[in-house]
Amino acid sequence: MIELRVNVDPSLTDALGSCLFEAGAEGVAEQEDDEGSWLVLYCTEPEQATRLTAAVDDFRARARLVFPDAEVGPVQRSEVARDWETTWLSALQPARITDELVLRPTHAAPAPEGERTLWFEPAPCFGSGDHATTRLAARAVERAIAELVTTRRSTSELTTTEHATAEAAAGPLDVLDVGTGSGVLCLVAACAGATRTYGIDIDATAIDAAARNAALNGLSAHCSFTTAPLAAVDERAAVVVANIDAPTLRELAEPLLAHVAPAGVLLLTGLLDEQEQEVLDCFRARGARLDGRDQEGDWVLLRLRPGPG
Known part of the structure; x- marks a missing residue:
């Protein structure tokens, strides 16, 4: 399994994600860390990884013409274990999204008594919310x-x-x-x-x-x-x-x-x-x-x- 990671300006994450779906990506996840915002996707075939990398390169070139200050980093490519989805799902935790409601993935522990819960089925193409x-x-x-x-x-x-x-x-x-x-x-x-x-x-x-x-x-x-x-x-x-x-x-x-x-x-x-x-x-x-x-x-x-x- 091939993992592709792209460090992207937050203002361009939606646009790049749409571009990757159009290029044949089956799932795109958005992640954030100390280095900024990332789009992460996985490929089963090297040809697909090459095609999606080219789509990112083309998007970067076009984005610079309109948004010169918004960065789209190079694609970081690595081999990962085939159980990447299990690893990804295990990292998702319940999150309070309002004072009243907690967003809880279906694989998480049962909601504690008194919690107002919204259950959701995680999928790599839209993240955890x-x-x-x-x-x-x-x-x-x-x-x-x-x-x-x-x-x-x-x-x-x-x-x-x-x-x-x-x-x-x-x-x-x-x-x-x-x-x-x-x-x-x-x-x-x-x-x-x-x-x-x-x-x-x-x-x-x-x-x-x-x-x-x-x-x-x-x-x-x-x-x-x-x-x-x-x-x-x-x-x-x-x-x-x-x-x-x-x-x-x-x-x-x-x-x-x-x-x-x-x-x-x-x-x-x-x-x-x-x-x-x-x-x-x-x-x-x-x-x-x-x-x-x-x-x-x-x-x-x-x-x-x-x-x-």
Whole structure:
């Protein structure tokens, strides 16, 4: 078994990962250590390793033209034992992603009494979900849903007719997760009280895993997953969340805003603090206003509302 490791600027991990899948990678894992962010993949044949190495070299050359300060290191190639997947799985541990929820891989020990657990089936192509941006997004989704639920409960003092009118105007408390990966944010949203969650991703393998994870947690009735592009999704959602790289966020600015329901919120992460202003300027130019921000380490989450400001 051949292991390929690439040290890559965090702003380019998603783009390089997509490039590797297009080149035939069967699984890509993201890891972080003292040296930075890494993409790790495994090959059974030398020819496949050579092809993927060439794909990284080509990506590096193209990335330098657009992002001259974002580094993509050389491919580090080594032979590993064929039980690499067992080793990789054993390194995954339960991780608290919100104050209320712990993300626990299926091979881990049973959850202790009183823990609110989200089980997930690990797969090398999307990692464990224990990343700063996942935690930022999960906490923001919980908070947004709690605020919307509180706002809607405040209509209880209205007359029956007024209450029904207000509920109809507000619409269902749906959540749209763009770039859902293993579906963790949809599961968090369902646990927080979302009426329905929709996860979209270009990776069919991720979508299959997301559906399995929803079933593991008894949430299939509340979660739908698809590889359909954002433009093909008709529904608008009370909460729209996108945990993807900054260039893609800017590219999708208009359709992301178009999918936010009236009085809804758009949550953006996957961007570094040095990328925050250019992403914010892009969305402001399309009518969004900043409602707040969170930060963990170098990673930032923006809360936006449709409308000027």
